[in-house]
Every structure is written in C-alpha cells, then in structure tokens.
Amino acid sequence: MNAYELNKIFGAVVSSVLAVTVIGFLANMLVHPTKLEKSVLDIKVSDEAPAAGAAAAAPVALDPVGPLLAKADAEAGKAAAKNCASCHTFDKGGKNGVGPNLWDVVGNKQAHIAGFGYSPALQGAGGIWDFDKLNAFVANPKAVVPGTRMAYAGMRRAEDRANLIAYLRTLSDSPKPLP
Numbered sequence: 001m002n003a004y005e006l007n008k009i010f011g012a013v014v015s016s017v018l019a020v021t022v023i024g025f026l027a028n029m030l031v032h033p034t035k036l037e038k039s040v041l042d043i044k045v046s047d048e049a050p051a052a053g054a055a056a057a058a059p060v061a062l063d064p065v066g067p068l069l070a071k072a073d074a075e076a077g078k079a080a081a082k083n084c085a086s087c088h089t090f091d092k093g094g095k096n097g098v099g100p101n102l103w104d105v106v107g108n109k110q111a112h113i114a115g116f117g118y119s120p121a122l123q124g125a126g127g128i129w130d131f132d133k134l135n136a137f138v139a140n141p142k143a144v145v146p147g148t149r150m151a152y153a154g155m156r157r158a159e160d161r162a163n164l165i166a167y168l169r170t171l172s173d174s175p176k177p178l179p
C-alpha cells in the first residue's frame with residue numbers, strides 16, 4: 001500500500017466523520033424536543049407505611065357486586081365454598097373451626113359469632129357484612145380487615161365470588177334481599 005492509497009483511506013474516514021457531524025447538526029436544528037411540564041406518568045406514591053402483615057395488599061376498588069349477584073349461581077357458589085371448608089362450617093349451629101361458622105353471616109355484624117376468638121382487628125371492625133364488604137373481603141381479606149387472622153389469599157374471579165356470596169346468602173332463616 002503506498003502513501004497515495006493511505007491518503008485516500010484517510011480522506012474517506014475524515015469525510016464520513018464530517019458527514020455524520022453535519023447530519024447530526026442539521027437534525028438538531030430541525031427537531032426541537034419540547035420538555036413536558038409534567039410527567040405523563042403521574043404515579044402517586046402513598047407515604048403511608050403499609051400496616052404490618054398487610055403484605056403490600058393495596059385495597060382494590062371493586063365494582064359493586066349487585067349486578068353479578070343478580071345472575072349468580074348459588075349452586076356453583078356451594079362448590080366454590082369448598083375453598084373455605086378447611087376453616088369454616090356453613091350449617092346452622094355448626095362448629096367453629098379455624099374460622100367461625102358462617103351460617104347467617106350475610107347482613108350480619110362483623111365478628112358475628114359470640115364466643116369465637118376473633119382477631120382484635122375483626123372484633124373491633126364494628127361494621128356489617130353487606131354484599132360489597134363480603135365481596136371485597138373474599139377478594140382480599142387483609143385489605144378489608146388489616147390484621148385479620150383469616151389466612152386466605154383471596155378469590156380472584158368476580159363471578160366466583162358472586163356465586164359464593166349468593167350461596168352464603170341462602171344460609172339464613174330469612175335471606176337478605178339482593179342489593
């Protein structure tokens with residue numbers, strides 16, 4: 001390779017570097033990126049520390065269960081209640097297990113079985129197990145009653161929960177009217 005050829009190579013390198021620089025410069029002139037005033041991703045970070053034991057279970061906003069209850073299948077709900085049977089009985093006057101007997105729980109007060117050893121969290125909740133509260137509790141117990149002893153991860157499908165609640169509703173001498 002002689003000096004002339006080397007020169008040609010060098011010239012090619014220099015001119016391509018120059019071309020890239022010029023193109024970059026022109027591109028910068030043509031395109032003006034505008035900075036957003038505010039991030040599009042408006043992520044809210046709660047500064048509330050999660051309650052102990054409430055393993056980052058953010059309370060989920062659920063749709064009202066009423067419309068699903070209207071077409072729910074209590075028989076299918078009875079089958080779904082097998083998920084709960086390791087801890088709960090469902091018959092009138094049935095024994096408490098790990099969890100309280102669930103006869104007549106719909107529309108009843110929270111911690112409805114006198115004498116069952118509820119957690120302080122549930123004992124002190126003081127509310128009524130209406131349809132939506134039950135729905136939310138079955139979906140994610142710890143989100144509804146932080147500190148509950150009910151060690152159940154939650155039933156995901158809204159239809160399954162509606163069927164289950166429709167079944168729970170039948171477990172009463174005078175079932176509550178549907179919402």
Ligand code: HEC
Pocket residue numbers: 081083084085086087088098099100102105109110111112113117118119120121122123129134137138145147148149150151152155164
């Ligand atoms: C691993 C055991 C376990 C399983 C499984 C379980 N539960 Fe429970 N459940 C409990 C315990 C324990 C409590 C009492 C919680 C407390 O005191 O905080 C409870 C409480 C409840 C209560 C509140 C009762 C009241 O008197 O206030 C309802 C309603 C309930 N469970 C429904 C269900 C349903 C429905 C299922 C199935 C989808 C289920 N549970 C599965 C253990 C369980």
